[in-house]
């Protein structure tokens with residue numbers, strides 16, 4: 001049994017509860033245990049850095065300190081939480097002054113972070129820790145013929161963490177192939193969906209969403225798969241707005257990779273939180289056929 | 293006698309944690325502008341903005357909408373041949389302009405950022421960053437109605453919380469934040 005400290009992040013509490021449910025179900029099937037961090041706090045998204053960088057890292061450190069108490073690496077399903085926690089962790093480990101200053105603040109909550117754990121994205125847990133072979137062995141309902149557009153977005157791949165390939169990553173495609181689907185190669189798979197620009201710079205954000213949907217539609221994708229609640233929200237909730245404002249008629253379901261994985265493992269759609277989307281995923285369900 | 297730092301030095305000093313090279317190593321190649329997905333909405337391209345900072349054109353830089361349009365996607369950062377963290381720079385300019393209360397007219401970003409941060413400091417958690425602020429801001433009636441429509445749909449589908457979430461050890465959390473920035477009654 002692999003065990004991780006799980007940092008769901010604010011979005012997964014409600015807005016992206018289907019990501020949370022499907023993450024729990026699929027990890028469980030893989031023999032992975034996600035233990036929610038006690039009393040975790042918001043990591044500050046990207047917005048925090050607009051106001052104060054040190055405070056942003058302090059928020060990250062509080063979650064890391066609570067995860068460290070359990071001795072398990074921290075896993076985040078949200079790409080923004082992941083990026084913040086990853087870099088916060090890296091800076092705290094390499095900068096003693098920063099770590100001293102932040103630990104002085106953490107004392108107020110009787111916490112201390114000594115830098116002994118790692119931070120991972122939920123997808124990394126599947127692709128690297130569990131491994132594709134192990135995943136394949138659990139697939140009972142391969143999604144044959146399903147054209148899926150694997151959408152990376154930004155923060156799962158950027159900024160660069162080590163020597164990984166930031167220009168042409170393939171791990172999302174590989175995972176989609178492992179569940180039996182056909183990943184399509186679409187132009188904007190690595191481009192930003194606009195994030196919180198939807199609030200601050202609406203016109204720009206909507207045009208990014210439109211470009212993305214168009215690029216998936218050009219490749220006749222049945223579904224766009226995401227690994228981030230913000231990307232999912234932008235692409236799904238603003239799909240109708242885009243249609244209204246640009247006169248398009250997109251109707252592309254936006255699903256979490258864990259939902260597709262769950263379907264291919266024969267899990268009931270309801271348990272994966274399917275059924276609360278605006279753009280119906282019903283058609284996608286028909287692809288999950290039991291292996292003969 | 294101490295001399296006053298130039299604007300470009302001030303901006304470089306903002307970037308203590310963004311581990312990139314200093315701005316003066318910019319060779320003005322334009323890779324950042326060519327990469328940027330929102331460049332057409334910016335009044336100056338990222339390349340030009342960096343040139344303007346290096347030329348100490350402080351007023352023009354702060355009045356520009358470029359850094360408020362930046363989506364923090366880090367695409368420029370990973371491609372810059374001089375390894376400058378351009379996305380980090382855009383964050384730095386946002387902070388600088390909030391401190392100085394100097395930003396382009398009509399920008400929603402500063403109010404949004406400050407309100408978002410205050411709301412986290414009050415509760416330890418955030419309402420949906422993507423949608424909740426639409427309850428707080430009325431940024432133009434038409435846009436507001438559009439967003440409210442989306443928000444209402446989410447409510448009906450049970451995907452928005454009715455009450456803002458909170459952490460349990462909130463008092464400790466606030467004291468912790470106070471050791472970083474004394475916030476008064478935040």
Ligand code: SF4
Nearest residue numbers: 009010043044045081
């Ligand atoms: S990414 Fe967003 S919503 Fe998630 S915890 Fe971090 S800030 Fe809060």
Ligand code: SF4
Nearest residue numbers: 153154193194195231
């Ligand atoms: S694609 Fe956009 S919203 Fe999604 S993680 Fe990247 S910046 Fe955030």
Ligand code: SF4
Nearest residue numbers: 318319321322324372
């Ligand atoms: S990519 Fe780097 S070197 Fe080239 S113009 Fe932009 S900041 Fe300057």
Ligand code: SF4
Nearest residue numbers: 328362363365366368
């Ligand atoms: S980080 Fe900002 S400036 Fe750089 S490419 Fe993305 S949106 Fe453009």
